[in-house]
Amino acid sequence: MRRDEYQAKFGFALFIASLTMFFLASLAAYAIIRSSSGAPAISLGSFPLSLIASTISMFGVSFAMHKAVANVRRERQIPFRRWLITAAVIAIVFLVFQSLGLHALLDMHRLALEDGVTKQFGLMFFLVLVHALHVVGGISFLSGVLVRARHDAYDHEKHWTVDICALYWHFLDVVWIVMLGTFLLGR
Numbered sequence: 001m002r003r004d005e006y007q008a009k010f011g012f013a014l015f016i017a018s019l020t021m022f023f024l025a026s027l028a029a030y031a032i033i034r035s036s037s038g039a040p041a042i043s044l045g046s047f048p049l050s051l052i053a054s055t056i057s058m059f060g061v062s063f064a065m066h067k068a069v070a071n072v073r074r075e076r077q078i079p080f081r082r083w084l085i086t087a088a089v090i091a092i093v094f095l096v097f098q099s100l101g102l103h104a105l106l107d108m109h110r111l112a113l114e115d116g117v118t119k120q121f122g123l124m125f126f127l128v129l130v131h132a133l134h135v136v137g138g139i140s141f142l143s144g145v146l147v148r149a150r151h152d153a154y155d156h157e158k159h160w161t162v163d164i165c166a167l168y169w170h171f172l173d174v175v176w177i178v179m180l181g182t183f184l185l186g187r
Contacts, residue, residue, distance in 0.1 A: 005160045012164050016171055019134070023175055026127055027182050034120045047184060048104035051128065054097035055180060060090040062173045065142075065166035075156040077149075084146045087169070091139050098132040124183055131176060138172055141165050 064087035071080035102125060109121035145165045148154065154162055 008160065008164065012167070016168075019171070019175075023179075026130070027179065030120070030123050030127065030182065033123055037120060046108075048101045048108075050097045050100035050104065051180070054094050054101060055176065057090050057094035057097055058173050058176050061087050061094065062166075062170050064090060065169045069159070069162055069166045072149075072154050072159045072162055073156055077152065080154070081146070081149050084142065084149055088139065088142050088146060091135060091142065091169075095132060095135060095139075098128065098135070102128055102132070127179055131172070131179065134172060134175075138165075138168055141168060 064083050068080050068083035068087060071077075071083060105121055105125040105128060109125055142165055145154075145162055148161070
């Protein structure tokens with residue numbers, strides 16, 4: 001492993017570790033606030049459908065990135081680039097669903113505050129917004145990979161940047177699923 005590759009992978013591991021700590025602390029804060037308010041878990045029926053739909057998009061991005069990595073490892077440049085483009089398009093679709101979901105969460109938060117019930121929707125809004133901002137960062141990273149891919153910067157031997165980008169998207173996928181599970185199932 002070359003030194004620049006090692007440094008990039010090590011830096012990425014530290015970045016993911018810090019995001020994981022932030023994520024776990026945020027979920028703990030959410031659980032404490034919700035349990036202290038006595039509010040029940042949100043039912044699936046009242047949860048914004050756009051956030052459920054965005055889950056499908058998130059799986060789509062991860063799948064497309066997985067296919068991109070598999071193709072670059074086999075030196076199949078055209079399918080590799082197509083899968084990167086597919087991932088980018090689906091990531092933008094995810095952000096559209098997230099925007100709709102954020103708007104719905106704000107409405108739920110406003111109604112809950114008027115009733116004096118709980119502030120859990122505000123914290124949910126914050127967590128979904130932070131995740132969406134990390135998706136924007138992921139889109140920027142993916143865009144850089146896509147530009148370099150158009151200039152044949154990756155091949156079967158040198159593709160670690162693509163691997164790191166795919167791992168980042170898989171991480172975002174796991175975070176999203178755990179976060180939704182916490183919102184819907186936690187008591």
